[in-house]
Amino acid sequence: MNNYTQFFLRQPLSSLSVFITLLPIAIIWYRRAYSNKALRVLFYYLIVKLAIDMVMLHYAAYNLNNLLFYNINIPIRYILLSSMLYHYFDSKRYKQLLLFSAIFFVLFSIWDIVSANKDLTDTYNHTIIRYSATIESVLMIFWLLAFYYEAIQSLKIDNLLAFPFFWICGGLLLFYSSFVFIAPLMHYNARRIGPLDLGFLLYVPYLFEIISIVLIAVGIMYYSPRPYDRS
Template identity: 45%
Template sequence: MFETLTIYFAKKPVPCFAVIITLLPLTLIFVRKAYLDPSFKLLVFYLLLKFAIDIFMVHSAALQKNNIIYYNLSIPLYYCLISGMFYYKLSGTYSRKIVVYSMLVFSSFCIWEIFNANSNIRDLYNHRAVLYSKTIEGVLINSWILLYFYELIKSLRIPNLLNFPFFWVCSGLLLYYSSFIFIAPALHYTATWSGSLDLGVTRIIPYIFEILSAIMFSVGIYHFSAADYAKQ
C-alpha cells in the first residue's frame, strides 16, 4: 500500500501536497492554543475531518477506486463546521439564526442532490459529483465572510487587521471557496471515474487555492495569543 501511495504522490504532487499541508495549521492550533476560541475549536474539527477525508480520497484514487462519494459527503459536513465558526463571530442574533437555519436547509439539499445525481446510490463505481451543492456552499460561506468583514470594519474594534487571527482564516476561506464557485459545476460533468474529461491545468486550480488557504490559516493561527484571548 505504501508503494502505491508513493507512486500516486509522485504522479499527483500538487493534490497530495494540498493534503499534507493541512497538518501545518492543525499543528499550529495546538501549539498556539488557538482552540481556546470556539471558532478555532471548530476549525480544529474541520481540519481533522478534511485531512481524514482527503487521505481516504487519495488512498482510494491510488487503488483506482471511485472517491467521488467522499467529495459529495464532505460538502454538508464542511459547511456546518465552517458556518458554525461564524455563528460565534457574528454579533447579530438574527444573523446567527440564519446561520443555523442555513445549516439545516443546506444539509437537506445536499442529501437530496446526492440521491438525485445518482439514481443508483449503491453503484459507487459510477457515483457522480453533485451539480449545485459545492457552488451554493461557496456562495453561502463567502456571504458569511463578507458579512463578518462588514461588522468588523463597522465596529472599528480591530486596529490592525493583519495581526487579527480570524481575518487570515476568513481570507483563506474566501480565496478557496471563490475558486470553487465557477469550477464546481464543471466537476459534475467531468469528475467521473471512467471516461473523465481532461481539464488540464484548470483541474489543479482548486488545489493551488487550497494550499494558499492553508498557508493563510497558518499565518492567522500564528498571530493568536492565548494570553490576549484570556484577557477578553
C-alpha cells in the same frame, strides 16, 4: 506503498493539499488555540478534512472511486465552517441566518447526492453532486463578506493584520472565489462516460486550497488568549 508513491509523483499538488492540513492542526495544538470556541471548531474541521482527504487519497492511489467522500465532505465542511463563523458573529440576525442556511444546505446536499446518484450502493459509478458545491461556495462567499462588513462596521479590532480570523477568512474567501466557477463543472468533469476535460483548471482548487490552508496557519500563528476587541 508503491501505489502511494506513484500517486504522489503523479499528483504532487493534490497530495500536498492533503498533508499541508497538518500544519494548521499542529499550530493550533502547539499554541493551544483550541481554547477559543471558533478556533476549536476550525480545529475539528481541519481534523475531519484531513481524515476524509486521507481516505480519498488512499482510494485514489488504488484507482478506486472516492467521489462519495468528496460529496459527503461538502455538507460537513459547510456545517463546520459556518459554525466557526457563528461563534465569531455578533449580530443575532447573521447567527440565525447562518443556522437556517446550514439546515437548508444539509437537506439540499442530501437531495443533491441522491438525485445525482440514483443507486447509492453503486460506488463504482458514483458521481459528484451537481449544485451543492456551487451553492456552498456562494453561501460561504456571502458569509465571509458579511464577516468583513461586520469587522469594519464595528471597528472592534485595532489591528486587523494581527487578528487570526482576518487571515482565516481571507484564505477561505480566496479558495471559494477560485472554486465558485469551477464547482458547477466538476459534475461533468468527473464522469466515466462523456467527460468534460477541465485540463489545468482542475489543479486550481488544489492550489487555492494550499494557499487558504497556509493563510489559516498564518492566522493561527497570530492567536493570543487575550481579547482582540478594544473593550
